[in-house]
Amino acid sequence: MALIDIANPTRFLAWSGRVLPWLSVAAVAVLAAGIALAFTAPADYQQGETVRIMYIHVPFAWLAMFGYSMMAASALGILVWRHPLADVAHKAAAPIGATFTFLCLVTGALWGRPMWGTYWVWDARLTSVLVLLLLYLGLMALRAAVDDPGRAGRAAAVLTLVGVINLPIVKFSVDWWNTLHQPASVLRMDGPTIAPAMLWPLLTCALGFSLLFLALHMLAMRTEILRRRVEVLEARAAEASA
């Protein structure tokens, strides 16, 4: 079976219906294990117990970026291949990505207050993540503002690709400019600067939240496909009765 067959909406409904329960169970299991590990991991030598916010803040931040990357790939699918499933994937990812970005900002603020001494500063990292949240919200608003679904999808896809510029800015802001936010600890050229006893719980949490993101996204895509079918059926029924 070629990739294009899996990407057919009907086939997608069939195989995702079989995969989704397993994906959901795996997400809950890995997440439970990750949170348990996060609570038993050692306290940090400088930050003490407060460091435990990292185990949720960092996965939220990664998935905020991952969600947008996935939307950018879907945007190419919309504009270049005009694929209906790409449009569904793009639309379904926006609210989930926005939620993860929002949670990243909230957990970051709650971490910043005791450690830095402030909830918020306008440094390059924090500001560029806020821009990421605004991009997500803007994309949702744009889709809601245009009546024709096809035109709405293409307009949102163009805006998504323009916003891709922000992803390297978020990632490298801490290296390009001086910021209050510290540089990367895990995804860096010379290897992680986190002790293994804290890195493994973090990676487990990250895997758990990733599975949760994928499960939510798959569920949202299925709902969107079914919603579109209902709309078509309603339109036909209205035509028939007219």
Place this chain on the structure above:
Amino acid sequence: MTRKGRRLVLIGAALTVLGLAAALVLTALNDTIVFFRTPTEVAQRQVVPGERLRLGGLVEAGSVVKQGATVTFVVTDGAAKVPVAYTGMLPDLFREGQGVVTEGRLQPDGTFAADTVLAKHDENYMPREVADTLKKSGHWMEEAQKGRASGAGGGALTQ
């Protein structure tokens, strides 16, 4: 070339132009995007006293003096130093050798009157026992040097 191919090339070209434009804008705005000035930059730029700015660096070991609610300390980046005076609550992470970002005004006598002090923590995370072992075995500074070398971009302050 197929229509799909044309669309792909068009998007690629548009994104390249957009990326270049963004890079130019960010480079031009570099001065305003940095969150703080290092003591060296403050010395080189000959900052006018009274001008509001953020000063960032490490709290020099042995420089913290507390007199009532007022605390004075020296912020250094290894090359230059600026004495800072501050009255108020300090963040938990504030300690000697720690990165800080202070906000306030440079005084005519060369001291810095801060009204905000924020602690900056580095990208190293480890249990207390590991930190103690590293200190005991004399490998602590190596780790710190590694952190400093890798985090040096844009004058970012690490350990």
